[in-house]
Amino acid sequence: MAELLQFIFSGLTVGAVYALVGLGFTLIYNASDIINFAQGEFVMLGGMITVFLVAAGVPLPLAALIAVGLTTAVGLALHRLAIEPARGSSPVTLIMITIGASIFLRGIAQIIFDRRFHSLPSLFGSEPIHFGGATMLPQSLVVLAVAAIIVVLLWLFMERTLLGKAVTATAANRLAARLIGINTRRIVDFSFAISAAIGAVAGIVVTPITLTSYDVGTLLALKGFAAAMLGGIGSAPGAVVGGVLLGLIEALTAGYISSNYKDAVSFLIILIVLVAMPQGLFGRARIERV
Amino acid sequence: MxxxxxxxxxxxxxxxxxxxxxxxxxxxxxxxxxxxxxxxxxxxxxxxxxxxxxxxxxxxxxxxxxxxxxxxxxxxxISQVPEGRQIFAPLSVADNLRLGAWSRTDDDEDIATDLARVCTLFPALKALSEMPAGALSGGQQQMLAIGRALMAGxxxxxxxxxxxxxxxxxxxxxxxxxxxxxxxxxxxxxxxxxxxxxxxxxxxxxxxxxxxxxxxxxxxxxxxxxxxxxxxxxx
The missing domain is CATH 3.40.50.300 (P-loop containing nucleotide triphosphate hydrolases)
Structure with a gap:
């Protein structure tokens, strides 16, 4: 029982990170039909920039803030400099551009930073919390809390603000959005910026637990993509549920079967979703009358 | 013009x-x-x-x-009511209309006046205002599309x-x-x-x-x- 609880704790923690990466995918996909495979690099940049600023003597909160700001700028630049000039190309072309951007960002990170693993100090120390025979790092609670706060803020933004509704409107019908005077290019800018910021935050809070290096983005992007697929691509609640589920399935597979198969779980899920239920768990129900 | x-x-x-x-x-x-x-x-x-x-x-x-x-x-x-209505299906009728005024920089009061005018022109929309627009009938959607375009003033x-x-x-x-x-x-x-x-x-x-x-x-x-x-x- 204690063992199961332990697996659930670690599953929830990584699941929260996958959920945030999945949300990043969802935001950009909804605004632009693009699957942004550089999403994982946002997570990497958040962690790595913070690590190097802290090493340079910048206090952790300030370093984190700068890291989020810089990563957001990278997200905007990705849209303005790489995606926007290719506007009008097929989504497949645009997706390939994001893969190129992902490789580029990894290369740059390797040069600016280094090729080693780094960690950050935990916010509330590293004394494990004991609960029901299982242990949990205080930082796990930070990850869960931050993920929950981001999800709630994002939900409030989408449901309660006119800008959030303009984002939903653009996702639902780009032509109509343009015809009522929404500058849809700005909306896509905005989606890239928010996705990058969310990715960076995820990267910062998870680094004390999982460590970070220049190349952590690749696997995270795949996991986040699997989470978004499992939840139903384009659905924000789906990405969150998909992320948490994926984290749990991974942790249970690692615990009860073998940790060698941990990473294979995501790929298996992608395959199963594609074959058996392409619309995912929360895929858009078509209730529209035409 | x-x-x-x-x-x-x-x-x-x-x-x-x-x-x-x-x-x-x-x-x-x-x-x-x-x-x-x-x-x-x-x-x-x-x-x-x-x-x-x-x-x-x-x-x-x-x-x-x-x-x-x-x-x-x-x-x-210049405001257009596009072919096939193109309403924002997941958003409510009220949100569709409110977004119609997206490009306006005048007072909320003026926008409220126009909203009232649209509701007078299409009384059905008022009763449906909290419904998701995608659930409306074709005729209601057409009225919503016209109303949304009018909200741009x-x-x-x-x-x-x-x-x-x-x-x-x-x-x-x-x-x-x-x-x-x-x-x-x-x-x-x-x-x-x-x-x-x-x-x-x-x-x-x-x-x-x-x-x-x-x-x-x-x-x-x-x-x-x-x-x-x-x-x-x-x-």
Missing amino acids: LSVENVTSSYGRVEALHGISLHVDDGEIVTLLGANGAGKTTLLHVISGIQPITSGSIRFQGTPFERLAAHVRVALG PRLLLLDEPSMGLAPNLVDQVLAAIRALKDDGLTILLVEQNARAALAIADRAYVLETGRVTLEGTAKQIQADSRVREAYLGV
């Missing part, structure tokens, strides 16, 4: 509009008639800034317009096939609404397949054939034209 001169536009290498010229004066309803593929929707999209113009010019209230971004044109007073309203797919009594309702808008002083460019209905409320008409204007005149003249009677009115 609007003058279009020698406008050409292409999809890739295929030219869809071959030098269209037309004008819409203040307070008029002008209708564009023509078969599928004649270029009516393309022309509206060129005017709205959705479809790029290749050559020619568009003036709106005397100022050249053709290089402005779509969202700027809406802010200047336009001087010129472009309507693309507002009667398409509607039951006859709903067609009458939509046409009556268009007429009421004209009586309120709105200028309207109406694209319609239902030529009989369009000519009944229009002041002037243009007939488009394969990207060219082939006939123009007052609604009466067009209605009496033997070619139009044969091709579009089925007389």
